[in-house]
Amino acid sequence: MTFLNPIFLFFLPLGAIPVLLHLLNKDKIKKKEFSTLRFLTPATRKTLKRFKFLEILLLVVRIFIILLITLGFSRPVWKGHIKDQKKTVSRIILIDNSYTMGYKKGEGDIFESTKELAIKTVNNTKGAVAVGTINKGLKKLTLFTADKSEIIQAINSIELSEEVADIPVALKELGSRLRLLNYGGHYKVLLFSDFKKSNSEKRVLFERAERAERAENFSRKSERSGMPVSPPPAVFLIDTNDGVYNKAVAGVDQKSYFTGAESVIRADIYSYSPSYSPSPAGVSLIIDGVKRNTRQITLDGRGPVTFKYQFNRPGTYRGEIKLNAPIKSDRISLDNSYYFNAEVYPRLNVLLADGEPGYTLTGGESYFISKVLGSGNLQIPLKFRVIDSSQLSLVSLKEYDLVFLVNVAGKDIDNKSLLSYSAAGGGVGIFSGDNINAGDYNRLLKALIGIEISHDGVVEFNDAANIKAGNEFKDVFFKRDRSKRKSVNVKKYIKVEDEYSGSASLFFGDIPVLWLSSGNGYRGRGAFFSLTASREWSDFPLKGDYPVFIDTLIRYLYLPGNLSGNLSGKESKENRGYRIGDTLPVVDDPGKLTVNGDNLSEKLLNKYPVAVSAGNYSFYDNILSEKSLSENNFSSEKKIIPVNLNTDSGDYRLEEIGVNGLKKLFRGYNYVYLPYSKDLYGDIIRTTSGRQKSVSFFAAAFILLLFEEIIRKKFLPKKQTNA
Amino acid sequence: MSINLGPALLKKLATMTLRARYAAEGSIAGLHQSPLKGSSLEFSQHRPYSYGDELKHLDWKVYGRTNKFYVKQFREETNIRGYCLIDRSNSMGYSSGAGRSGQSGLSDLSDKVSKLEYASYLSAAISYLMIKQGDSVGMLTFGGDIDDYIPPRNFKAHLQFILQKLDNLKPAGKTDFKKVFKSAGKQIKKRGLFIIFSDLLEEPQTVIKALKYFPYMKNDVIVFHILDKEEIELSSGGTIEYKDMETGRKILTRPDIIRPDYRRRFKDYLEELETGLRAHTIDYHLVTTDTALDNAISGFMAKRKKLIS
Known part of the structure; x- marks a missing residue:
């Protein structure tokens, strides 16, 4: 037995008070002179003995009363429940996996501790066990089995649900389920719960913790891969206390920006209003404490709010998205702001070495690339310089972050300067175009990659001999030999068979990072994906700003079909109608693109979620769906987040159900067992079983008090009364 | 103990007059x-x-x-001749400690005022009252027999003499009312006001029989029955061995057990005594030692006035 309020045990010595009083008033025979004995009658020895006995009985009763009351206040709890469990046959372990069970405090993890305790209980149990989860109701209930490993596995597989616990409903369902299945016999239902309803503040705390943890995971992944990955949006749920509005700032889409380009900062706002006329609200972008921009919204659902801002200097800026919602009684006003650090990098310098400079001025590839990706597009943080490829050796490549070879035939390439530049960490891109010499390129690739290139081997423009007029490739192979370089894990061979008019490869150091094929239609993009998807980013020893560049390039250069169509001076197969000089639209959500009806993001991004990062909300949807979170939370539809934000009904108390109520519920042959764990279930014990024990102690004390009263009034004469 | 009635009580007494119930044969003009x-x-x-x-x-x-x-x-x-008859038997020396100090007229008494002490104060106050109104006051103390007799006089120096006697009063002897009052009757020939201070712890009939001679002889008789509260209530606890103060007899008992019976018997005794005395036109007043002296006298005076009118 342990005590929840052991401080009251210090009062136990109070039990000695009756003893002291008894000793002080011990019935010694007093001698007194009296005026007359005429009216006095003597008492017999027998009577005196009888009264002495009654007085001792009274003393014992009084001691017990004091001890019982003291113990009652100390809240005793029986600890030997696990031993007791060996006696019974069947047990149902119910684990509350509602949202509040995920609450973490310090290093403590209630949910994990609960599962450990449940497993411990299973190990100490003889006979059949079934495991169920409860949140909104009884969700799962395994069949009874004596196979402990199966049960433990079931316990381990339980994950947190976002739903709110409703224990009475869950237990009722359990009762009806058992009756329905006609399970007879005796059960012990072991209910593992924090007995807490999810209230908004706890939920916010929990969500913060969860988001922070997820962000941390992401940053770890990002660190490992070198990819700057923005953490997923932090969701702040704000209880407005009036039950009318819920609102939230979900976060911003990216944290990395470049100078010289117009950065787009997109915040995602959640709000809900049952009203027909949702309230207006303002959303402000604050950079380093200065309000830069404000947007008006209405609190009527989820939607992005886009701010455009141009960072002039590289560095770290303190960003804040502030939601100014004029809602009364907004208790958590601080959560109206979402803070983020905006890492601003210098705009990258890119050198385009054009093999066909004659076209450059009128619409060649270099022209097009510079037009699309250059300063004309404020969203692209790249600065281009176009030169004749024959002048490559004359330019100091160190000044550039990336050198692109555009329509360079191959033989003109100054391998020496390019290789030294690449070896120093410079990035090399190849936009092969239609005027290439496959042999030269293979040699260049071999030099850049540093591995053998052959038909059997690794990277090869294998169809160089069959290049037709117009220098179009028919087949492009990219494969690597596992045996030769173990660290490279080539998962697929990609063969692009359809025609295309150009391709680009991107190398960093000696590592091919991506292969960009500017084919007509979507096949080229297939090649792009196949290459990036075939590699883990962690394989690349990327340093400096290049990961940032890759991240940006992936996000902004995602337009191969458009590019090829315009490069050839004709409309693409898709007939999109872009012409040279047009500013092409930037597709920033790859999830919306499909190939042959397949959603690329689902196929590839789910598998390699790191490859494409910030800004992709459908990607987060997938992450969240993996976590069994409701998709509705992140959909653009106007739905209520399934959290009871409008109630603050506090904790469940067992009295609401009542131990007796539970027994009734199960018709008297089941028991609700509240396992004791001081750290985990202290609160529950305090309000439930601890109290139950205290009540029984108080009840016993009360009975003894009645007994003492009876002895005093019925059997003992009054000590002193007025005449 | 030095009897000092105190200014407060004296002030009260100054406004009071004690009148005889029957016509008196005085020698000088009076009330x-x-x-x-x-x-x-x-x-x-x-x-x-x-x-x-x-x-x-x-x-x-x-x-x-x-x-x-x-x-x-x-x-x-x-004027009238007043005789204060004070019982100073051993039982009058009993005190349970129930007396109250600090009361008007009893300021110098300790908590443990005995019945005899209380009787002394009461008789002193009445003597003062009578001499003040021009009556003669005498005193007779008795235990088993008459111990001392001071004939009545009406001058102030006589009061001082009475007070000195009261001061030196000590409990002694075993009460024998029959003998005492027979002797008193022989000694006191003239009609007067007989004021008796006693605990009367005898058989009621014996007391009544002994006292009825005085009213028969046209004397006015006032009895102050002085008791300790403990004697009436028996409120002690525990096991007690009681010793009779007059006979020396002992008894072992528990008051809390016998209390109801004791109270009943004591009540019967008081009722019998009061009824019997009143039947012989004896003015009976029960006073307990925890009653403040001025209250006791005021109460007595009020009853007396009512009786005479």
Whole structure:
């Protein structure tokens, strides 16, 4: 037995008070002179003995009363429940996996501790066990089995649900389920719960913790891969206390920006209003404490709010998205702001070495690339310089972050300067175009990659001999030999068979990072994906700003079909109608693109979620769906987040159900067992079983008090009364 | 103990008068009605003239109306002889400690005032009252027999003498009312006011029998039955061996067990005593030692006034 309020045990010595009083008033025979004995009658020895006995009985009763009351206040709890469990046959372990069970405090993890305790209980149990989860109701209930490993596995597989616990409903369902299945016999239902309803503040705390943890995971992944990955949006749920509005700032889409380009900062706002006329609200972008921009919204659902801002200097800026919602009684006003650090990098310098400079001025590839990706597009943080490829050796490549070879035939390439530049960490891109010499390129690739290139081997423009007029490739192979370089894990061979008019490869150091094929239609993009998807980013020893560049390039250069169509001076197969000089639209959500009806993001991004990062909300949807979170939370539809934000009904108390109520519920042959764990279930014990024990102690004390009263009034004469 | 009635009690007593219930045969003019008719301001009755009557007492107005001679008679007022009979037997020395200090008129008494001490104070106060109103006061103390007798006088120095006697009063002897009052009757011939201070712890009939002689002889008798509260209530606890203060007999008992029976028997005794005494026109007053002296006297005076009127 342990005590929840052991401080009251210090009062136990109070039990000695009756003893002291008894000793002080011990019935010694007093001698007194009296005026007359005429009216006095003597008492017999027998009577005196009888009264002495009654007085001792009274003393014992009084001691017990004091001890019982003291113990009652100390809240005793029986600890030997696990031993007791060996006696019974069947047990149902119910684990509350509602949202509040995920609450973490310090290093403590209630949910994990609960599962450990449940497993411990299973190990100490003889006979059949079934495991169920409860949140909104009884969700799962395994069949009874004596196979402990199966049960433990079931316990381990339980994950947190976002739903709110409703224990009475869950237990009722359990009762009806058992009756329905006609399970007879005796059960012990072991209910593992924090007995807490999810209230908004706890939920916010929990969500913060969860988001922070997820962000941390992401940053770890990002660190490992070198990819700057923005953490997923932090969701702040704000209880407005009036039950009318819920609102939230979900976060911003990216944290990395470049100078010289117009950065787009997109915040995602959640709000809900049952009203027909949702309230207006303002959303402000604050950079380093200065309000830069404000947007008006209405609190009527989820939607992005886009701010455009141009960072002039590289560095770290303190960003804040502030939601100014004029809602009364907004208790958590601080959560109206979402803070983020905006890492601003210098705009990258890119050198385009054009093999066909004659076209450059009128619409060649270099022209097009510079037009699309250059300063004309404020969203692209790249600065281009176009030169004749024959002048490559004359330019100091160190000044550039990336050198692109555009329509360079191959033989003109100054391998020496390019290789030294690449070896120093410079990035090399190849936009092969239609005027290439496959042999030269293979040699260049071999030099850049540093591995053998052959038909059997690794990277090869294998169809160089069959290049037709117009220098179009028919087949492009990219494969690597596992045996030769173990660290490279080539998962697929990609063969692009359809025609295309150009391709680009991107190398960093000696590592091919991506292969960009500017084919007509979507096949080229297939090649792009196949290459990036075939590699883990962690394989690349990327340093400096290049990961940032890759991240940006992936996000902004995602337009191969458009590019090829315009490069050839004709409309693409898709007939999109872009012409040279047009500013092409930037597709920033790859999830919306499909190939042959397949959603690329689902196929590839789910598998390699790191490859494409910030800004992709459908990607987060997938992450969240993996976590069994409701998709509705992140959909653009106007739905209520399934959290009871409008109630603050506090904790469940067992009295609401009542131990007796539970027994009734199960018709008297089941028991609700509240396992004791001081750290985990202290609160529950305090309000439930601890109290139950205290009540029984108080009840016993009360009975003894009645007994003492009876002895005093019925059997003992009054000590002193007025005449 | 030095008896000092205290200014507060004396002030109270200054406003009080103790009147005799029956006509008294005093030697000087006083407050009390005399059986003799004499010269006074207060008209009493008319009487037919007879030889020898002084002519100055003839009521000529009556003669004018009736043509018969009537003489006016006036009520004579005289003083009274008061006798304080104080029981100083051993039982009067009992004190349970229930007395109350700090009360008006008992300021110098300790908590443990005995019945004898209380009786002394009470008799001192009444003696003072009587001498103040011109009556004579004497004192008789008794235990098993009469111990001391001070004849009544009415001058202030006599009061001082009484107080000295009261001061030196110590409990002694075993009460024998029959013997005491028989002797007292022989010793005190003249009619007067007999004020008895005693716990009367005898058989009621014995007490009544011993006292009924005095009213029979046209004496006015007042009995102050002085008891300790503990004697009435028996509120002690525990096991007690009681020793009789007069006989020395012992008894072992538990008051809390016998209390109801004790109270019943004591109540019966008091009722019998009071009824019997009142039947013989004896003025009975029960006083407990925890009653403040001024309250006791005020209560007594109020009852007395009612009785006489």
